[in-house]
Amino acid sequence: MAELKTKQTEARVEDFLAGITPEKKREEAIAICELMKKATKLEPKMWGASMVGFGSYHYKYASGHEGDTFLVGFSPRKQNLTLYIMPGFDNYEALLSKLGKYKTGKSCLYIHSLDDIDVSTLRALIQRAFTDMKKRK
Numbered sequence: 434m435a436e437l438k439t440k441q442t443e444a445r446v447e448d449f450l451a452g453i454t455p456e457k458k459r460e461e462a463i464a465i466c467e468l469m470k471k472a473t474k475l476e477p478k479m480w481g482a483s484m485v486g487f488g489s490y491h492y493k494y495a496s497g498h499e500g501d502t503f504l505v506g507f508s509p510r511k512q513n514l515t516l517y518i519m520p521g522f523d524n525y526e527a528l529l530s531k532l533g534k535y536k537t538g539k540s541c542l543y544i545h546s547l548d549d550i551d552v553s554t555l556r557a558l559i560q561r562a563f564t565d566m567k568k569r570k
Contacts, residue, residue, distance in 0.1 A: 440501065441489065444479040453509050461547045462509040465516065468552070469505060472559040484508045484517070490566060504566040505559055513543040516555075518562045520569075528558045 450466060453459035466477055466485060473487040480486040486503025493499035506517040519540050522529060529535075533550035536543040542558075544550055 439481040439484060441486070441503075442479045442481065444482075446477045446479055446485055449479060449483070449485070457546075458509050458514070461514060462507070464547060465507050465514060468556055469507065469559055472556055473505065473563050478503070480506060483510075486517070487563070488567070490569065505563045513545055514547075516542040516544070516559070518542050518558065520562050520565045524565070525558055525561060528554055528561065532558065 446466065450459065450463050453462050462485075469485075469487050470477065475487045477485045477487055478489075480503055484503075484506055485508065486506035488504035489501050490504060491499065491501050502519070503517065504519060508515045508517075513536075517540055518525075521540050522537050522542075529537075531551055531554045533554070534545070535550060547555075
């Protein structure tokens with residue numbers, strides 16, 4: 434089986450965040466990092482080269498595939514700020530209805546800018562997702 438590319442590293446989150454361009458995306462990534470620190474009460478860790486994660490858990494699929502990943506995290510991608518809401522979104526319809534402008538994938542929340550969303554709702558979504566993932570550990 435191939436080795437997972439996205440695993441926790443020893444890279445410094447501060448160095449990664451400092452290298453983000455343009456400046457607005459860097460400022461928003463720093464703001465999301467702080468928001469997640471407050472919601473999780475954990476220090477961020479780098480996962481792979483461009484993902485910032487909080488906490489960790491071990492998963493194993495029925496197929497036998499298994500690994501470790503973070504409980505919640507984010508990555509400042511070129512097109513969007515991508516937040517990883519690991520439980521998915523099925524249980525968060527009420528929060529999503531108040532969030533603002535966003536798109537979702539299976540466990541990814543894509544936002545173009547923090548200006549497009551209600552930050553307090555985002556904080557509540559992160560907190561709920563983190564708490565739900567901790568219950569799965």
